[in-house]
Amino acid sequence: MTPLLQFFTAREGSARRDLFTLTALFGFALFFRLGALPLIDPDEGRYAEIPREMLERGDFITPHLNYVKYFEKPPLHYWLDALSFKLFGLNEFAARLPGALMALVGILFTYHLGRRCFGRKSGLYGALVLGSSLGWLVIGRYNVIDMTLSVCMTLALGCFLLASRPEERHPGRYYYLFYLFAALTVLAKGLIGLVLPGGIILFQLLLTGRWRLLKEMRLPTGIALFLLVGAPWFVAVSLxxxxxxxxFFIHEHFERFLTKVHGRYEPPWFFIPVLVGFMLPWSLFIPATVRGIWRERQTAAGEARLYLLLWSAIIFVFFSLSDSKLVPYILPIFPAVALLIGDLFDRCVERPAGLRLPAWLAAGLLTIGGIGVALYPFLAQRPRFSVTDMAIIGGILLVEGVAALLLLSRRALPATLVAFCLMSYLLAVAGAPRVLARTAERKSSKELGLLARAKAGPETVLATFGMYRQGLSYYAERRVVLVNNRNELDFGSKIGDQSAWFIKTPAFIALWNSPTQVIAMIGKDDLAKLAPQLTKPPQLLGSQQDVLLVANY
Structure with a gap:
């Protein structure tokens, strides 16, 4: 047996060595060329601009976006980004560093949780499944709040599971860590940091009958710790x-969940293809993980599996029922699903009858998907991605699928799982960045923002017509006048006198024709319509596809 194979199949082994290996493997995937791409609007630009303004204003209590109050999210991720900017400067690497660190912590904690609950191999396999899931690695390299939320919630829910194990010799420390990370989850995204962990724990107690845990949970001191960490910012910002x-509490929680006010409505089944795609090929093994969980719930391992199933199902159903949906919302279920799959592999890899069908399905789907991706540029009328990009991604998928089919035909299931892991890792490292690079070409404001900063004087007005790209504020390092567009800044635009910063077309024309120097980001078609009314001919400074940067001087 080779040392590598022995490392992955040994029942016992050094936790320190395992953690080091996982850190090296997934640290490379998460941090290599992390700052190579410009920030992509709207999300990355928004979540970089808010902490930049925090540092500029010296105000870490009241978040601002484009210099108006912005209360859609609590500040934890902003604080982490602000700290990263302070340490490493205003750049893309610093903006993405907190999310990448969180993603790595999530992988390492998944290993720790699996090792303590099921054994070394389950923990190791679970970490490998999570780390080779495309969605986890891609969002880990993307500056959004969802990874911070997901890892804080994973740490909270995982610490409760560890504390509640009958064989745990020091449950107190894990209970207090549960309260700590629950508070940080609230600081990351709001009340779901209470609602979702609370609902999962309640259903676990109902189904297992272990109500005595309520006496063991250190409720008085734990709640005190939770409030000590989580409450001060809410008190300060409210005052x-x-x-x-x-x-924050009514509009951003209840109205967001119950209504279509945010314009993010998707059908209830929306997250099914998201989960399948973002965890492919592992997602096809999910049905097999459920088998026997209810029957074995009275055993220690069975109770842990039931908890992981509730963790996954409750969060999945909660967001599926919401009228506001975005792709990263179900990211918090990934660690639990990965652990269930890793534990399944550990238990069944030597008796693989139950794994063959999903493995064949995964291999077939990858093969068909690889061919489809490679042919996409030739079939689409206006392909967004190049032949080379799709050939690389399609080639990886095709090789993964064909290799799996060949291995399965030889009944080599363990080798098939290794092939899945290696090729999925390669897809995330080599394939996904190419898609993000093409996306950045269309949806990044870096080039035009830096150009505006270089051309603008102290009194120059920077404006956007009919759009607001948050990255423009970040790269130009100044406030932007919004013309015919308030969107997510609607609430902040109504606080104080913001009339000079949120204007309509007539006011923009008057501003342009005045002695004031103006630089504007505007669509090519919009400029053509306005041109007859502009007495100062627009001077083209730069362009990005159909978006122009023009000046009146």
């Missing part, structure tokens, strides 16, 4: 901003 509570 400074009387309008905060209604907007």
């Amino acid at each position: 400074r901003n009387p309008e905060f509570a209604r907007f």
Whole structure:
């Protein structure tokens, strides 16, 4: 047996060595060329601009976006980004570093949780499944709040599971860590940091009958710790901003969940293809993980599996029922699903009858998908990605699928799982960045933002017509006048006198024709319509596809 094979198949082994190996493997995937691509709008630009303004204003209580109050999210991720900017400067690497670190912590904790609950191999396999899931690695390299939320929630839910194990010799420390990370989850995304862990734990107690855990949970001191960590910012921001509570708790929680106010409605089945695609090929093994969980729930390992199943199912159903959906919302279920799959592999790899069908399905789907991706540039009328990009991604998928089919035909299931892991890792490292690079060409404001910063004087007005790309504020390092567009800044635009910063077309024409120097980001078609009314001919400074940067001087 080779040392590598022995490392992955040994029942016992050094936890320190395992953690080091996982850190090296997935640290490379998460941090290599992390700052190579410009920030992609709207999300990356938004979540970089808010902490930049925090540092500029010296105000870490009231978040601002384009210099108006912005209360859609609590500040934990902003604080982490602000700290990263302080340490490494205003750049793309610093903006993405907190999310990448969180993603790595999530992988390492998944290993720790699996090792403690099921044994070394289950923990190792679970970490490998999570780390080779395309969605986890891609979002880990993307500056959004969802990874911070997901890992904080994973740490909270995982610490509760570890504390509640009958064989745990020091449950107190894990209970207190549960309260700590639950508070950080609230600081990352709001009340779901209470609602989702609370619902999962409640259903676990109902189904297992272990109500005595309520006496063991250190509720008085734990709640005190939770409030000590989680409450001060909410108190401080409410005292400074009387309008905060209604907007944040009512609009951003209840109205977002129950109505289509945010314009993010998707059908209830929306997250099914998201989960399948973002965890492919592992997602096809999910049905097999459920087998026997209810029957074995009274055993220690069975109770842990039931908890992981509830963790996955409750979060999945919660967001599926919401009228506001975005792809990363179900990211918090990935560690639990990965652990269930890793534990399944550990238990069944030597008796693989139950794994053959999903493995064949995964191999077939990857083969067909690889061919489809490679042919995409030739079949689409206006392909967004090049032949080379799709050939690389399609080639990886095709090789993964064909290799799996060949191995399965020889009944080599363990080798098939290794092939899945290696090729999925390669897809995330070599394939996904090419898609993101093409996306950045269309949806990044870096080139035009840096150009605006270089051309603008101290009194120059920077404006956007009919759009707001948050990255423009970040790269230009100044406030932007929004013409015919308030969108997510609608709430902040109504606080104080913001009339000079949110204007309509007539006011923009008057501003352009005045002695004031103006630089504007505007669509090519919009400029053509306005041109007859502009007495100062627009001077082209730069362009990005159909978006122009023009000046009146």
